[in-house]
Amino acid sequence: xxxxxEKVVExxxxxxxxxxxxxxKPTQNEEITAEKIEETKEEPQIETKEEIxxxxxxxxxxxxxxxxxxxxxxxxxxxMLEDTLVNIKQLEIGDKVSGEIINITDSxxxxxxxxxxxxxxxxxxxxxxxxxxxxxVGDTLEGYIVKDTETETLIARSLVSVNLSILHxxxxxxxxxxxxxxxxxxxxxxxxxxxxxxxxxxxHINDKIVIEPKKFMNKTYDFRIIDFKDKxxxxxxxxxxxxxxxxxxxxxxxxxxxxxxxxxxxxVTRLTNFGAFIDxxxxxxxxxxxxxxxxxxxxxxxxxxIGDEIKAKVIKxxxxxxxxxxxxxxxxxxxxxxxxxxxxxxxxxxxxxxLSFGSFVEIKPGVEGLIPISELxxxxxxxxxxxxxxxxDIVEAQVLRIxxxxxxxxxxxxxxxxxxxxxxxxxxxEGDVVSGVIENVVNFGAFIRISDGLTGxxxxxxxxxxxxxxxxxxxxxxxxxxxxxxxKAAKRISLEPTNMPESFExxxxxxxxxxxxxKQNEHIDEDNPFANL
Numbered sequence: 402x403x404x405x406x407e408k409v410v411e412x413x414x415x416x417x418x419x420x421x422x423x424x425x426k427p428t429q430n431e432e433i434t435a436e437k438i439e440e441t442k443e444e445p446q447i448e449t450k451e452e453i454x455x456x457x458x459x460x461x462x463x464x465x466x467x468x469x470x471x472x473x474x475x476x477x478x479x480x481m482l483e484d485t486l487v488n489i490k491q492l493e494i495g496d497k498v499s500g501e502i503i504n505i506t507d508s509x510x511x512x513x514x515x516x517x518x519x520x521x522x523x524x525x526x527x528x529x530x531x532x533x534x535x536x537x538v539g540d541t542l543e544g545y546i547v548k549d550t551e552t553e554t555l556i557a558r559s560l561v562s563v564n565l566s567i568l569h570x571x572x573x574x575x576x577x578x579x580x581x582x583x584x585x586x587x588x589x590x591x592x593x594x595x596x597x598x599x600x601x602x603x604x605h606i607n608d609k610i611v612i613e614p615k616k617f618m619n620k621t622y623d624f625r626i627i628d629f630k631d632k633x634x635x636x637x638x639x640x641x642x643x644x645x646x647x648x649x650x651x652x653x654x655x656x657x658x659x660x661x662x663x664x665x666x667x668x669v670t671r672l673t674n675f676g677a678f679i680d681x682x683x684x685x686x687x688x689x690x691x692x693x694x695x696x697x698x699x700x701x702x703x704x705x706x707i708g709d710e711i712k713a714k715v716i717k718x719x720x721x722x723x724x725x726x727x728x729x730x731x732x733x734x735x736x737x738x739x740x741x742x743x744x745x746x747x748x749x750x751x752x753x754x755x756l757s758f759g760s761f762v763e764i765k766p767g768v769e770g771l772i773p774i775s776e777l778x779x780x781x782x783x784x785x786x787x788x789x790x791x792x793x794d795i796v797e798a799q800v801l802r803i804x805x806x807x808x809x810x811x812x813x814x815x816x817x818x819x820x821x822x823x824x825x826x827x828x829x830x831e832g833d834v835v836s837g838v839i840e841n842v843v844n845f846g847a848f849i850r851i852s853d854g855l856t857g858x859x860x861x862x863x864x865x866x867x868x869x870x871x872x873x874x875x876x877x878x879x880x881x882x883x884x885x886x887x888x889k890a891a892k893r894i895s896l897e898p899t900n901m902p903e904s905f906e907x908x909x910x911x912x913x914x915x916x917x918x919x920k921q922n923e924h925i926d927e928d929n930p931f932a933n934l
Contacts, residue, residue: 695767
């Protein structure tokens, strides 16, 4: 009899199946009457070879006639002994056997194989489609050995049942089984496991995103059974589970050897909007988009493709997470570029991103500078850099400041724009009636923008006399005014409504109130056109 430790599942049955998990089933002796049990207890289930010889010898002496030669009787004895020993031969999983039915219960069919060897079958396995059992006591029943232990032997109707039993044990024990990818179906693959069909979802055929589904066809892999339903009619398997376990072990081994600043070879396995995953010998490391290059990039696909082989430096190890950098292996271009720049130099730059406080521009690949929002336009209030420039624009900017220690460069668009006060006589003159845009309404008047860099003040006293209704809700609207006075030295323009009475005279133009307001408010934005007053 084959013990649990001795059992080996042959490849043609199920590869890598586990040792059978013994689940005790009732023996035939537990199902029959107490009288039968009592009789059975008196006889051992398996006799020794010596006992068999004695028993056969006694039988032989009874059947041999007095006149039969002694030599012939000896030959008969040897033959009977050989026949008896055959009847108690050891059985193996998958062997086909047959025997006489000696008892049928509600759940089991008990069969004798001779030599005092009884086996049992599960009754539902032998019923027909209508649920009826066509066998009776005394009939011969054939089956295949499904389970064979020291206490019980179970047979089944077909070898499929044998395989299903083993697969069920593999499912419970989480033991890998070998299967061949036979065909593709909706959502995955059909896997052949020793004649049993199983389904593997496409997401479980590999531990990475499947780019070429057909490359797995007709190949044999180890799988983990993750679902076993309807007595084996619905089996779901996963190769991903096997690979994840292997990768986890491999990751631990690699992490033991890996150190910060190590330089590794890797293969790009996946691209995302925030970076790329790199296979470095069986485990993945993350190459963040900021670590691709010293230069600004919008997408990882600008530099890498899946399958590319790269060299990278390990810059961080946290738990089982590995951070990589290609930039760390490249020369930092900032130092060289900053040493070449001079304040006042005019550069051609590319706007790479707009933030609330200004626009970052690329001076050279890997070197960026900042144009503060106050330096984007002359004499114009800017709420957002996108009002002036867009990402991707090529602009001319002047270098304002260079900070070698912090590796920062400040630039200006405003510095290259002409000062409208230098050519104001070409734009407006005193007495002109012009159309402007209301920029702001305050308690002492309204600021009207006549053109970029030229803003005048309409005093509140004149607004009242002209009976004009202006408040903050009018900001952004066009409004016609008359230019009363232009002070080029102080960069001030005084305005009045076009419907002012001719007899009205006022020496005050409202700027003295603005000056007083300015003193009370110490914080004046740099981009305010009147900040220098």
